[in-house]
Amino acid sequence: MRKHGCPEMIVTDRLRSYGAALNDFGASHRQDTGRWLNNRAATSHLPFRRRERAILRFRxxxxxxxxxxxxxxxxxxxxxxxxxxxxxxxxxxxxxxxxxxxxxxxx
Structure with a gap:
């Protein structure tokens, strides 16, 4: 945040640890936790999740x-x-x- 400046809005899911971390930064009022807002970040991990699911099959x-x-x-x-x-x-x-x-x- 120091390098790029403070964002207007930080989109997260409703996990409580995100709010606690944002409180440390003093940016808790910028957190947005809408229902479908996190889709863009979540879908970027799909190929990784597919590989992760395949890994679980191996002992x-x-x-x-x-x-x-x-x-x-x-x-x-x-x-x-x-x-x-x-x-x-x-x-x-x-x-x-x-x-x-x-x-x-x-x-």
């Missing part, structure tokens, strides 16, 4: 690491943003990826 960190290494290489191989390219280019890239994947699995 040991070592098995999670083994899975994550394999999954990351395969996911990056297949995951391409469909909205960034035309359908024909997408289908050509997809066919190339599948043929390469089949070649890797056959070996």
């Amino acid at each position: 040991r960190m070592r098995s999670l690491q083994k899975f994550a290494v394999i999954h990351a290489s395969a996911c990056n191989h297949f995951n391409s943003e469909r909205s960034l390219m035309s359908r024909t280019i997408f289908k050509l890239n997809r066919a190339a990826v599948l043929s390469e994947w089949r070649g890797l699995c056959a070996a």
